[in-house]
Amino acid sequence: MDHSVSIRDLSLSFGNVRVLEHLNLDIGQGEFIVLLGPSGCGKSTLLNCIAGLLDVTGGQIFISGKNVTWEEPKDRGIGMVFQSYALYPQMTVERNLSFGLRVAGMDKKEIDQRVKRASEILQIEPLLKRKPAALSGGQRQRVAIGRALVRDVDVFLFDEPLSNLDAKLRSDLRVEIKRLHQRLKNTMIYVTHDQIEALTLADRIAIMKNGVIQQLADPHTIYNRPTNLYVAGxxxxxxxxxxxxxxxxxxxxxxxxxxxxxxxxxxxxxxxxxxxxxxxxxxxxxxxxxxxxxxxxxxxxxxxxxxxxxxxxxxxxxxxxxxxxxxxxxxxxxxxxxxxxxxxxxxxxxxxxxxxxxxxxxxx
Amino acid sequence: MSNPAQLSTNVALDAVDNKGMRLEGNHGPRPKPFFTPKRIVLYSILFVACLYYLFPLYVMVVTSFKTMPEIRFGNIFAPPIEFTGEPWVKAWTSACTGLTCNGLNPGFWNSVKILIPSVLLSTVVAAVNGYGLVNWKFKGSEIFFSILIFGSFIPYQVMIYPLVMITRELGIYGSIWAVILVHTIFGMPILTLLFRNYFASLPVELFKAARVDGAGFWRIFFEIMLPMSLPIIVVALILQVTGIWNDFLFGVVFAGTQNYPMTVQLNNIVNSAQGSPEYNVNMAATILTGLVPLIIYFISGRLFVRGIAAGAVKG
Amino acid sequence: MTQATSSDEVRYQDEGKARRSLGRVLTHNLSAKIAATPMVVTVLVVFIGCTLWTIWYSFTDSRLLPTGDFVGFEQYERLFNTSRWNRSVSNLIWYGAFSLVLTLSLGFLLAVLLDQKVRFESAFRTIMLYPFALSFIVTGLVWQWIMNPTLGLQGTLRNMGWESFTFDWIAQSDMVIYALLIAGLWQGTGFVMVLMLAGLRSIDDDIWKAARVDGIPAWRTYLFIVLPMMRGVFVTAVVLVGAGIVRLYDLVVALTNGGPGIASEVPAKYVYDYMFTAGNIGQALAASTMMLVTVMIIIVPWAYLEFGGRSKKS
The missing domain is CATH 2.40.50.140 (Nucleic acid-binding proteins)
Structure with missing residues (x-):
């Protein structure tokens, strides 16, 4: 399969509430996809389904050609970055980065190497011994990205990673995420409600409303040739x-x-x-x-x-x-x-x- | 989300937690000079109220240091003229409970023996429950929780006899283990509620991140959740230590004569004793029994308030 | 928990391990299910099982052992023909009514007083709340001593020359319920005060500013604006205090042991005595079932209200 991530006919309901309906989405290798929409449109839900944090009601999810619909999150080859950073407060930055690797039982040398590499890429080496509480918002989000980085995964999932930051930091980190993508060439799926983020980062944008993708296209097409009134507005x-x-x-x-x-x-x-x-x-x-x-x-x-x-x-x-x-x-x-x-x-x-x-x- | 007790307890908890104990929060009229007629009336009422609250404590302490002849003189206010520690010694070592004359100290140790396992067991069970209810919901878990909370309002008298039969079947009736089991059972609703609300207040993304990192149920519990739960664990401990120490009913029903906790022995010393009552010994024994929760109260302050606000559901 | 619908599955089955295996369904959340066992067992066996057992056996003539024959409502008829039970019920009603009204109103009053930028507020609070930390046994015994007619407060004041001073409620069958009340209030008002204070402090500052701008006097603001806004706290307090009243037991045992005569008996003590001393289990279970009914009468409407209020919101 050429696609890095494929979503086939995905449906999800909470009780009687249908959150996602027969959703299809193919994401190419190394592509940067932004899921954009207002709150409640199902974009975060979709991301959580891809991550394996929500059990789907119907449909299939493939990552790197493997059907992972019922796999545990750790077995899907994904790393995830959250809006609230979700750093483990009682652990140092170093231990935050290495937690997943330790859970997997990786040997110490390999862990150290990976942590070192990730912290170099993100320039957080001086922070390794600190606890999250002693970091600024921007530093925390770097560490959160690092936690996905050390796992050496195929697909990065970002769940509104910049929404908790102030405007200045947001644009700085935005550039940094773009740089990271150009360097790593991983597939990235990025959820946001901020259209500037979407337009600046995405190879393709999927605009969602009520659990349905309204338009999936590159930013230029989305902006200049919106497919319907909703997207246009x-x-x-x-x-x-x-x-x-x-x-x-x-x-x-x-x-x-x-x-x-x-x-x-x-x-x-x-x-x-x-x-x-x-x-x-x-x-x-x-x-x-x-x-x-x-x-x-x-x-x-x-x-x-x-x-x-x-x-x-x-x-x-x-x-x-x-x-x-x-x-x-x-x-x-x-x-x-x-x-x-x-x-x-x-x-x-x-x-x-x-x-x-x-x-x-x-x-x- | 249909558990009846939750909302109100949340109100109580949140209010006490977030807003209640901040000192700058007063809403009353603007600060005024200290000596206005209104202020004098205000402080007078508060002082009278405090007298009501402090009077029994004063009487207890004063009486416990008097000799019996002095008590028979009939002045409950008067401080001891002839200061004596004898009643305290007697209360602790040789006061009679109706059957034996070993004082309160066996009861104290029984209470300790009941207290420590009960507190640990009930807290651990509730912490795991609360964590599971928030992060690992399964079909029906919310219903079980709702019944659990609802069940905390059922009078103990309704369930006590079947529980006697169950503990008898298990072969633990009349031992401290029966009391421990009962305390764990009846501590479960409120403590589970406490932990559940606490874990629910933590960002769910932490849990998600740990799942993506590959951690499972117990690993997330021990490595992520538990290290973050210290404040709520302290609240739970305060709640359980005072609650279990002050228990009378379960002790008298389940423990068996040999294992009566301190409260039961205290009541026996005062109310079943033969011969002329020794009020000084009684008061010394009463203070001794109240000492453990009082110490916890004065040390823990704010957290105690939080604990009882939650624990009040227990009645 | 959730299974993929079959039609969706079949379509992609050839593309990999499309179907969630049965093993995974069973082991999914297995640890969570194991961890929930104590709660599930408690709910099923104790809260549901024991309660149903008690209700069932309250319709038998069990005496020393719960083995009796079904006798319908006989135990209940006997119960309401027993003067001790009827006295217990009327005591509970009187005590309950006074206790509820006084605890709530005094608790609210003290909270309002403490809300007036009082100096040493935390000291006042600590003093008012400490009795709540004590066992009912301790509370009962202290007040028993204070109310001792010869050597307690009454004797002391008479010795000091106030010959007519009377405070022997503990020995008067028509007054003993107020003796219980004094001890109960001593222990419980502090707690309600703390709840109410928390409620007062949770009210938006802007309400006070608006009232001040409108020139509404403080007492009117408390009574007509703040009080209605504290409905939630009041309901909580009523339920908590009410549930405590129904369970009233330790305090009576320590303070009066039901005396003089049967003047201060309460239902919880009736149940205990018939169950463990008199050896009349059927009777005890009928009494405890009545306690259950009482609690349900308090709890169910409240739960319904809260539940109704919730579903309206969502």
Missing amino acids: FIGSPSMNFLEGDLIGGDQPTIRLESGTTIPVGGYEFETKPKSGSTKAVLGIRPEHILVGEAAASMPYQEDVVIEIVEPMGSDTLAYTTVGGVSVSARADSELDLKAGQKLRVGFDPGRGSIFDVETTNRL
């Missing part, structure tokens, strides 16, 4: 602007908003050519794709608006206004020096947006 901050109306098919398809405004969407690449006649549809445009001022002049759709609220974000500025009778946000260059009440022209290219069917919520 979940990814991106501030979120995508949604303009709801009737999609009128034909050679020159347009969307007519409730306000009567018509937006030509001829430049849009439909997945399937829209039926002639009208369909309820939503046009999604990311804030950075709405251009403000002179830049709007070349856009297929343009409108003169009044800026209502301005939020300077430093590198750029968010401007809130109304387009076609719908409130939207636009990301503008901070050089423009926008002011609330200012009148100017905005425009966008519907071809860069996404169009969804209102009924099925799927991309058209």
